[in-house]
Every structure is written in C-alpha cells, then in structure tokens.
Amino acid sequence: MTWADWFDQLAFFVVAGITIVAAAGVVFVPRIIHACLCLLVALIGIAGLYGLMAAHLLLAIQLLVYAGGIAVLILFAIMLLHRRSDGGILGGTRNLIIGLPATVIVWFVVAAAVIFSKWHYLPGGGTVSPQADSNVRIIGELLLSRHLLAFELVSVVMLMALVGAIIIAREDRSTDSGQQVAGQQTGESGGNAQ
Amino acid sequence: MPYSNLSVFAPELSLCGLAILVLVADLIVPRAWRRLPAGLAAVGLVVPLYFVARLWQKAPQSEFMGAYAIDGLSGAFKILLLVTGFLVILLSFDYLRKLQRGYGEYFALLLFSLTGMMLLTGAADLIVIYLAFEMISLSCYVLTGYMKRDPRSNEAALKYFLYGAAASGVMLYGISLLYGLGGSTRIIDIAARFMASGPAAAVAVQPAFLQSALVQAGVPELYVMRLAGLMMPLAVVLVTVGLGFKIAMVPFHAWAPDAYEGAPTPITAFLSVAPKVAGFALILRLLLVWYPELMGHWPALLASLATITMFGGNLWAIRQTNIKRMLAYSSIAHAGYLLIGVVVAATNSMGLHGIIVYLVAYLFMNLGAFAIVLLVARNMDGEEISDFSGLYHTAPALAAVMIIFLLSLTGIPPTAGFLGKLFIFGAAIGSGEWAWLAVVGIINSAISLYYYMNVARVMYFGKPGEQVLTVCPAGVVVVAVVCLLGTLGLGLFPGLIIKLIQQCV
Amino acid sequence: MILPPVGLLHYLILSVCLFCFGLLAVITRRHAIGILLGIELMLNSANINLVAFSHFLSPPHPVLDGQVFALMVIALAACEAAVGLAIILRFYRQTTVTDVADAKLLKW
Numbered sequence: 001m002t003w004a005d006w007f008d009q010l011a012f013f014v015v016a017g018i019t020i021v022a023a024a025g026v027v028f029v030p031r032i033i034h035a036c037l038c039l040l041v042a043l044i045g046i047a048g049l050y051g052l053m054a055a056h057l058l059l060a061i062q063l064l065v066y067a068g069g070i071a072v073l074i075l076f077a078i079m080l081l082h083r084r085s086d087g088g089i090l091g092g093t094r095n096l097i098i099g100l101p102a103t104v105i106v107w108f109v110v111a112a113a114v115i116f117s118k119w120h121y122l123p124g125g126g127t128v129s130p131q132a133d134s135n136v137r138i139i140g141e142l143l144l145s146r147h148l149l150a151f152e153l154v155s156v157v158m159l160m161a162l163v164g165a166i167i168i169a170r171e172d173r174s175t176d177s178g179q180q181v182a183g184q185q186t187g188e189s190g191g192n193a194q
Numbered sequence: 195m196p197y198s199n200l201s202v203f204a205p206e207l208s209l210c211g212l213a214i215l216v217l218v219a220d221l222i223v224p225r226a227w228r229r230l231p232a233g234l235a236a237v238g239l240v241v242p243l244y245f246v247a248r249l250w251q252k253a254p255q256s257e258f259m260g261a262y263a264i265d266g267l268s269g270a271f272k273i274l275l276l277v278t279g280f281l282v283i284l285l286s287f288d289y290l291r292k293l294q295r296g297y298g299e300y301f302a303l304l305l306f307s308l309t310g311m312m313l314l315t316g317a318a319d320l321i322v323i324y325l326a327f328e329m330i331s332l333s334c335y336v337l338t339g340y341m342k343r344d345p346r347s348n349e350a351a352l353k354y355f356l357y358g359a360a361a362s363g364v365m366l367y368g369i370s371l372l373y374g375l376g377g378s379t380r381i382i383d384i385a386a387r388f389m390a391s392g393p394a395a396a397v398a399v400q401p402a403f404l405q406s407a408l409v410q411a412g413v414p415e416l417y418v419m420r421l422a423g424l425m426m427p428l429a430v431v432l433v434t435v436g437l438g439f440k441i442a443m444v445p446f447h448a449w450a451p452d453a454y455e456g457a458p459t460p461i462t463a464f465l466s467v468a469p470k471v472a473g474f475a476l477i478l479r480l481l482l483v484w485y486p487e488l489m490g491h492w493p494a495l496l497a498s499l500a501t502i503t504m505f506g507g508n509l510w511a512i513r514q515t516n517i518k519r520m521l522a523y524s525s526i527a528h529a530g531y532l533l534i535g536v537v538v539a540a541t542n543s544m545g546l547h548g549i550i551v552y553l554v555a556y557l558f559m560n561l562g563a564f565a566i567v568l569l570v571a572r573n574m575d576g577e578e579i580s581d582f583s584g585l586y587h588t589a590p591a592l593a594a595v596m597i598i599f600l601l602s603l604t605g606i607p608p609t610a611g612f613l614g615k616l617f618i619f620g621a622a623i624g625s626g627e628w629a630w631l632a633v634v635g636i637i638n639s640a641i642s643l644y645y646y647m648n649v650a651r652v653m654y655f656g657k658p659g660e661q662v663l664t665v666c667p668a669g670v671v672v673v674a675v676v677c678l679l680g681t682l683g684l685g686l687f688p689g690l691i692i693k694l695i696q697q698c699v
Numbered sequence: 700m701i702l703p704p705v706g707l708l709h710y711l712i713l714s715v716c717l718f719c720f721g722l723l724a725v726i727t728r729r730h731a732i733g734i735l736l737g738i739e740l741m742l743n744s745a746n747i748n749l750v751a752f753s754h755f756l757s758p759p760h761p762v763l764d765g766q767v768f769a770l771m772v773i774a775l776a777a778c779e780a781a782v783g784l785a786i787i788l789r790f791y792r793q794t795t796v797t798d799v800a801d802a803k804l805l806k807w
Contacts, residue, residue, distance in 0.1 A: 101724035161778030164336030363741035
C-alpha cells in the first residue's frame with residue numbers, strides 16, 4: 001500500500017469513528033441538550049464523509065443547513081423547554097428490553113444484505129469528475145433538467161412547511177374576548193411580518 | 195426541452211396555484227369576509243377537476259423526462275382525491291367557526307396536501323415519490339394539530355408526527371437502497387436495469403473473501419447465493435413500512451386511532467380517505483412497473499399484511515366507545531380489504547378495477563358517516579357512540595341515513611360497499627391462488643357487522659337524549675346528501691361507473 | 700497488513716450503523732426531541748447511502764442523481780424539523796409530562 005492509500009484509510013476511519021461515537025452519544029447521553037450536541041458532531045462528521053466522496057456541494061450544504069440550521073434550531077427548541085432530561089437510555093429500561101435486541105437484529109439483517117449484495121459498482125470510486133466545480137455544475141444542470149419536477153416541488157413543500165410551522169407555533173392569546181382583540185392581533189402579526 | 199408539454203401537468207399546477215391563491219386571498223380580505231377564501235377553495239377545485247377529466251381519456255404519457263406519469267389509473271385516483279377534497283372543505287366550514295386565526299391557511303394546507311397526493315399518484319421517480327410523500331405527511335401533521343386549544347389535538351399531532359417521521363425515515367432508507375440497486379431514481383429505469391442484467395449477469399464487485407469464508411465454514415453455497423439476493427426484498431420491506439404507515443396497515447397503524455380521535459373531525463374524515471387513495475395509487479404503480487422482476491414476493495407479503503390488517507382493524511373496532519376511534523379502526527380494516535385488491539392486481543386487471551370501485555364506494559360511505567358524526571357532535575357536543583342513543587326518535591331521517599352508510603360499510607346490498615366488496619372478493623376468487631383472501635375478507639365483513647350494527651342498535655333502542663337536533667350546517671348536510679346519493683346510486687346503478695372505469699383504466 | 704481500499708461497502712456499513720443508532724434513539728428515547736434527533740440520524744444515514752451510491756456508480760451512468768436526492772432530503776429534513784419542533788413545543792407547553800409514553804389523553 002502506498003502512502004496515499006494509507007491516508008485514505010486513515011481519513012475514512014478517523015471521520016467514521018468520530019461520527020459513530022457521536023451517533024452513539026445521541027442515543028446514550030442522558031441530557032437531551034448533550035444528545036443534540038452529539039448530533040451536531042455527527043452531522044459535521046457526515047459532512048466530512050461527503051468531502052471524502054468528492055461531494056463538495058453537499059459538504060457545504062450539510063454544514064450550512066444541517067449543522068448550522070437544523071441542529072441549532074433543535075438546540076433553541078430544547079432551551080425553550082423546561083424539561084430537558086429524559087434520563088436517556090440508561091434512565092429507563094422500559095423500551096430498552098425490546099428496542100435493543102430489535103435494533104441489533106435489524107443491524108445484522110441490513111449489514112448482511114449490504115455485504116452480500118451484488119452491487120454494480122467500481123471498487124475505487126472516483127468515477128465522478130474530480131473537479132469540484134464541475135460536480136456542482138452537473139448537479140445544477142440535473143436540477144433544471146432531469147429533476148426539475150423535484151426542484152419545483154421542494155419549493156412548494158418549503159412554503160407549506162413554513163405556513164404550517166407558523167400556524168402551530170404562534171401564540172393564540174385572544175381566547176373568547178371577541179373580535180376586537182383578534183383584530184388587533186392580526187394587525188400586530190401583519191406588522192411583524194413586514 | 196425537459197418540459198415538452200406542460201398542459202398534461204395542468205391539474206397539479208392549477209391545484210397548487212389555487213392553494214397559493216387561497217393563502218394570499220386570506221391575507222388581503224378583511225376578517226368579516228374570511229369565508230371568501232374558503233369558498234374560493236371549494237369552487238376553485240372545479241378547475242383541476244376539469245383538467246383531469248380532459249386528460250383522462252387520452253393515451254398515457256410521461257412528463258418531466260419520465261419523472262411523472264399521466265395515465266388512466268392516476269386520472270381515476272386524482273378524480274377521487276379532488277372529490278374527497280371538495281367534500282372535506284364543505285365539512286370544514288361549520289367546524290372552524292370558533293377558530294380565531296388561521297382560517298384561510300387551513301384550506302390552503304388542505305389544498306397543498308391534495309396537491310401532494312395528486313403528485314404521488316403520478317410519481318414515477320424516487321425523489322418525487324419521497325417529496326410528495328413528505329408533502330402529504332407534513333400538511334397532515336399540521337392539520338391534525340390545528341385545534342391548538344384542544345390538548346387532544348396537540349397530542350394527536352405529536353404522536354402522528356413522531357410515528358410518521360420515523361416511518362418516513364425508514365422508508366427513505368429503503369428508497370436509498372433501491373436507488374443503489376437500480377442505479378437510477380426513475381422507477382422505470384430501475385425495472386429496466388433488473389430486466390436487462392439480472393442477478394446472474396451482474397458485474398459484481400463484492401468481498402469475495404467473505405463469501406468464500408462462509409462456504410469454507412460449512413455454510414451450503416445455496417444459502418450464500420440466497421444472501422446475495424437479500425437486498426431487494428429488504429429494500430422493498432423498508433419501503434412497505436413507510437407505505438403501510440400512510441395507509442394504516444396493521445403493524446404500522448398505532449398512530450391512526452389517536453390521530454383520528456384527536457384531529458378535527460373534518461380532518462379525520464380527510465385522513466381516513468385521501469392518504470389511502472394516494473398510498474394505494476403509489477403501491478399500484480410500483481407493483482405494475484416492478485412486478486415480477488423486482489417484487490416477485492411482494493404480493494405474498496401484502497397478502498399476510500392484508501390478513502392481519504383486516505382482523506386487527508375489525509377486532510379492535512369492537513371495543514371502541516368513541517365513534518371517531520371506531521371509524522378509525524374500521525378504516526384500518528377497509529385498508530385491509532383494499533390490500534386484497536392490490537395482491538390480486540399484480541396478475542389480474544379485475545383487481546385493479548376492484549380497487550377503484552371500492553375506493554369510490556369507500557369515499558362516499560365513509561365521508562357520509564363522518565358527516566353524520568359531525569352533525570350529531572355539533573348538537574350533542576360529544577363524539578361517543580352513546581351520544582347517538584335514541585337518535586331514531588329525535589331525528590329519524592338522520593338515523594336512517596346513518597344506517598345506510600353503516601350497511602354500506604359492512605357491505606350489504608344494495609349499497610356501494612357491497613359492489614366494492616363484490617369486485618374485490620370476486621377478483622380474489624377469480625385469481626385462484628388468492629381465493630383464501632376472499633374467505634378471510636368475508637369472515638371479517640361478518641365481524642364488522644357486529645360493531646356497525648351496534649351503533650344502529652344504540653340509535654334505535656337507546657334512550658333518547660333530551661337534546662334535539664337544532665343546528666344543521668348547510669355544508670355538512672350537502673355532504674351527507676351527496677354521499678347518500680353516491681352510496682345508493684353506486685349500489686343501485688353500478689353499470690355506469692363500472693363502464694367508465696373499464697374504459698379509462 | 701493489507702486493508703481493502705475504502706469503497707462502497709465501508710460507507711454502507713457506516714450508514715447501517717448510523718441508521719440503527721437512529722432507530723434505537725427513536726425506540727428508547729422518551730423525550731419527543733430525543734426521538735426527533737434519532738429521526739435526523741436516520742435521514743442522514745440514508746443520505747450517506749445516496750451519496751456513496753452516486754459516487755461509486757459505475758461509468759455507464761456517470762450521473763449525480765444521488766447527490767441531488769440528498770440535497771432534497773436535507774431541504775425536507777429542515778421542513779420536517781420546523782413543523783415537528785412547532786408541534787413538540789406546542790405539546791410541551793400544554794402538558795406537564797416529559798415522557799411521550801405518558802401522553803395518555805388519547806389511549807396509546
């Protein structure tokens with residue numbers, strides 16, 4: 001094995017190890033906020049894996065949207081809640097008795113299927129153009145040709161999710177106090193929106 | 195040009211446009227006129243319906259470079275979805291009267307949900323399937339939790355979300371494996387790849403050392419070969435989990451009773467019909483494209499799921515005291531009957547027609563039953579079966595109509611439900627191999643008679659409450675009448691619809 | 700020592716592990732947000748699959764469908780997290796239970 005091969009191995013196993021340990025943390029850490037921080041680490045590790053697979057656009061988006069957006073959103077939500085701990089997996093054994101064996105079985109089945117399947121692939125990978133910018137260009141072209149429908153659809157889904165999340169999350173203070181309060185509130189929220 | 199002919203995409207475009215229009219209209223009209231956008235939502239549904247009907251008779255075609263298919267089958271499902279949407283909007287007007295805010299958004303979300311379902315009926319690409327699936331799920335979570343003041347609505351939304359998101363995660367994992375196996379996201383390309391190469395001719399790169407190690411360790415070579423074919427069934431099972439969740443099959447049904455009970459009643463009606471229509475459309479498309487190369491064992495899996503779904507739904511329904519919860523379990527059982535049609539449809543076009551006929555019947559009888567539940571709940575302020583006590587004496591017409599819907603749900607002639615069951619069970623018997631499923635279905639219909647007729651018994655022999663029906667919201671009455679006409683019309687004059695379906699599908 | 704070169708299987712096995720950790724979190728976590736964290740792990744494991752398949756895909760199909768799919772999944776995960784967190788916050792504001800299994804207004 002050449003030095004480059006050793007570097008490949010080292011890079012993969014270090015990043016994969018960090019990701020796995022962090023993912024285990026998501027399950028086993030008692031405090032929910034720590035679990036979320038573990039998820040953050042795992043997400044960054046996964047971004048590293050994307051980098052190893054020459055998916056540079058995804059690396060950036062994983063860091064920006066997933067680690068920077070979603071994980072931080074969840075962190076904020078946790079801080080808005082007062083009940084932050086559920087004792088984790090070790091705090092209660094109720095679901096553990098079924099959950100752990102079931103998950104282990106799932107792991108064995110899926111791993112066996114993965115290992116013994118006939119994948120129609122090249123061993124070394126790297127069939128994708130090594131230049132990152134051309135990858136990005138290919139993805140952009142795909143989004144506007146082959147996957148145009150999906151691209152348009154995702155915008156509609158985002159609009160819908162935005163509306164839905166606002167509806168559920170916003171305070172509804174005017175109980176039965178009539179039209180006036182409600183009218184004021186609508187005015188307020190309209191002002192806020194602008 | 196990737197989009198050669200957008201006119202075939204007109205139904206989805208107009209429906210999505212309508213949803214956005216309702217959203218905007220709700221922002222600009224004054225509060226006193228807030229019913230205007232809602233009315234717009236109901237009336238506007240005519241436009242996509244017109245486009246679907248116009249496309250229905252045409253030859254099958256695909257759009258967006260094969261990502262989206264337009265054919266007679268998806269056309270039939272789209273019409274069903276639009277009719278469901280229209281009736282649910284009519285049901286919602288009165289229910290939402292107490293809602294302070296978010297009146298227009300409710301209808302916009304409903305229309306977005308319908309858009310997602312219509313897209314799912316035609317989706318021929320794994321990405322589009324996943325996106326449409328999530329679009330339906332997200333809108334349904336929000337609609338389930340729409341009555342924010344009602345803790346039960348919140349709890350229902352939470353449970354629905356947690357189950358649903360986990361199920362879609364599992365399904366996504368299955369989809370990713372399918373993509374890996376097929377090398378493409380288009381379902382037709384995946385099928386082509388499997389037909390062309392087949393497992394034997396594959397230029398496989400795999401850790402041969404593991405397999406030879408197994409053989410050396412004494413494992414028969416046959417089993418090692420079998421292991422190599424494990425991936426496809428596994429991926430299909432993972433996808434079935436997600437689909438089974440959406441149509442509330444029994445091992446994945448746990449969310450359904452809670453979500454149905456806690457959700458606003460019009461949304462319960464919507465959830466019990468529309469996602470099932472969309473889910474079955476997707477199952478049929480996958481089955482028709484992928485059978486038998488990729489999904490040889492799928493009918494057997496679905497047959498066993500159908501059996502436990504029918505028994506589970508019906509047996510749990512017996513114990514229920516809340517009418518919405520009972521109808522939830524009954525809708526699970528109906529998903530089981532429909533699954534029989536799917537199992538048969540792989541080899542027999544009668545199963546296909548049976549599913550459509552059954553869904554038409556199910557749409558009318560189930561929405562009709564929910565309309566009556568809404569009327570009773572509006573006046574009695576409760577949704578327990580005991581609230582129906584003595585309904586025959588206080589409101590004979592209402593009780594009679596409810597009886598007709600219940601008879602239809604059981605499958606007794608001359609109602610639509612009988613026709614649907616006749617088709618599905620007939621197709622199962624005709625297929626020979628799956629005749630035993632028809633027997634299971636008939637046994638289950640007999641079980642269901644017990645709890646449906648229990649409601650009838652309460653209505654006729656129960657002690658009448660003091661309250662009489664005073665409020666009869668026009669929208670709900672219209673839905674009840676339409677559903678009554680549909681249920682009886684389909685049962686008495688089946689020839690018309692059957693001819694139409696056989697022509698177009 | 701000769702290690703097999705880092706290939707498709709490495710990534711697939713890793714993704715199976717992540718998927719199973721996600722599944723375990725969904726089953727055993729009792730806080731709704733803990734379950735949400737598990738779901739995010741599951742989505743990410745599927746994404747690793749998608750990207751790995753698209754990277755190691757053999758030359759007749761030099762397309763990046765998998766990466767496009769992964770992009771869509773990330774976008775949808777954001778939507779799902781937004782809607783889900785809204786529902787979770789609304790739920791916890793109204794009740795005093797932490798454990799979602801104790802939410803028994805509706806029979807489980």
